[in-house]
Amino acid sequence: MTISLQYSHITVNDPDEALTFYRDALGLEVLNDVAQGGFRWVTLGSKDQPGVEIVLSEPHAGRSKADGDSLQELLTKGVLGPIVFRSDDVDTLFEKVRASGAEVMQEPIDQPWGPRDCAFRDPSGNMVRISQAPAA
Numbered sequence: 001m002t003i004s005l006q007y008s009h010i011t012v013n014d015p016d017e018a019l020t021f022y023r024d025a026l027g028l029e030v031l032n033d034v035a036q037g038g039f040r041w042v043t044l045g046s047k048d049q050p051g052v053e054i055v056l057s058e059p060h061a062g063r064s065k066a067d068g069d070s071l072q073e074l075l076t077k078g079v080l081g082p083i084v085f086r087s088d089d090v091d092t093l094f095e096k097v098r099a100s101g102a103e104v105m106q107e108p109i110d111q112p113w114g115p116r117d118c119a120f121r122d123p124s125g126n127m128v129r130i131s132q133a134p135a136a
Helices: 015-025 065-077 090-099
Strands: 007-011 029-036 039-045 053-057 083-086 103-110 116-121 127-132
Touching (some): 015 053, 015 090, 090 116, 090 127
Parallel strands (some): 007 053, 083 127
Antiparallel strands (some): 029 039, 039 053, 103 116, 116 127
16 A cells, blocks of 8 residues: 655635746646636646645635635735745755745755755745755
């Protein structure tokens, strides 16, 4: 028996605005774009990690009004969990993402626990970290 990650969800205010960050700045590829019931789900992935997809969706997509309202409040506060990407060149990717106009939260630094990383906020306020494994 095996188990592996297939989807991870990121709540965003506007899928089109989020695409300028996740597709254009980070370089992920759009794999699927589905509209249903007035909402939209967009899945993205990386050729470097086939089979793992990120799903961008609005707070109310597929949820009750009360749950969507609660999720929107958490998104607005910027307190939803971060997403962490791995790169083999965090400094080059940092410059590409910064050049896109994304809000920089932390420039690349070597962390005491090993990796070199940086952090941004996506257009909806989610924290996005990019990490590079320490040299062996």
